[in-house]
Amino acid sequence: MLEQEKPLRLAAFDMDGTLLMPDHRLGEKTLSSLRQLAERRVTLVFATGRHYLEMKQILANIDIPGYLITGNGTRVHDLNGTLLHASNLPEESFKTLITHKWPTAASFHVFRDDGWVTNQDMPELLHAHQFSGFRYQLSELENISASGNSKVCFCAAHDELLALLPVLQTCFGDRLDFCFSAYDCLDVMPVGSNKGSALALLTDRLAISLSECMAFGDAMNDREMLESVGRGLVMGNALPQLKQQVAHLEVIGHCKDQAVSHFLQHWLNSPTLTYSPEY
The missing domain is CATH 3.30.1240.10 (Hypothetical Protein, Haloacid Dehalogenase-like Hydrolase; Chain: A; domain 2)
Structure with missing residues (x-):
């Protein structure tokens, strides 16, 4: 868990297999929970392998503010779409x-x-x-x-x-x-481009400690990010290789059940109780 004296200031989310359901849609429960986090002044970061142009359109459609880590950490954009970091293949x-x-x-x-x-x-x-x-x-x-x-x-x-x-x-x-x-x-x-290094760059810019962050993911491109934050949460549907390599991290439910929302509702409403992924 995050240290008691360090409240959650930032939450980072993978998209496919994490926030998105198997039909690649964002569920209404998930959208509601993200909006509740934003209302609590938690900084939202969407960290994905998807392209910036696509994620820019998605955020515009759902009207939720968020920083964007795209291309698995090769691009970082701020809330206004300003490019903060870029790395390219040699x-x-x-x-x-x-x-x-x-x-x-x-x-x-x-x-x-x-x-x-x-x-x-x-x-x-x-x-x-x-x-x-x-x-x-x-x-x-x-x-x-x-x-x-x-x-x-x-x-x-x-x-x-x-x-x-x-x-x-x-x-x-x-x-x-x-x-x-x-x-x-x-x-x-x-080399060195991943969601974890990109998140470290962003949190340094925002003067937020990684220990004050939580992150959610399901694939090997999420490993560095999950291991770098104060609370890394692994999806129940995660790749077996990821589960093996981050076996010390907490596993929540399946993306088909909007498990990120289920966890966030627990964190928002019952943070002192032990979380169970069972519905």
Whole structure:
């Protein structure tokens, strides 16, 4: 638990598998709880692998103020949309990523400030973005500039990505970071870019101690953030690998049941009682 003398000042939330239900919508209970936190003057941070342009639209639609950590920590924006931090893939590494013939059938996706770019038309991937209307742009990979690319994603079945990961690690060594943002999504990141480092940068700017923060997440791209705060909360539907690596952290319920809201209602109304994820 957070130390008694350090009240909660900031709450950070992953989106997919955490705030969002399996149909990729924000439930009404979740929205209500977020608004109650904001009314308590708790700073809200939405930390996600999704693109800034998409998250900007989502926050505008729900009318809830929040700082944005997007692209798994490669971009940080303040409440007014001002860019506070940006990190990009090294140009030479990006050139290798798009020109090498990787031994995989995984689709290839690039995040840039001007949007999400891929060379494959895969309408099924848009299901996760239907509530925001965010879409990819089609382009031949060799036409993408080597500068200004925040991350690359390989999307495929989990076993396919598990086979690809050591190939990428052997090729790039310590020049890039890798993480699973979902079972079917392997992200390639600039070294040191993650939600935890981005949150540390933001809290330092806001003069808030990480011990005064709580965070919620479900995937490996949430690990650094969850471990850095005063109270890290792991979703019941989290990736098994995450649960194993942060076994010391508290596990709450499933995103399908709006478990973040269930926990927040306990924290808002019965903070001195022991929390149980059972409904």
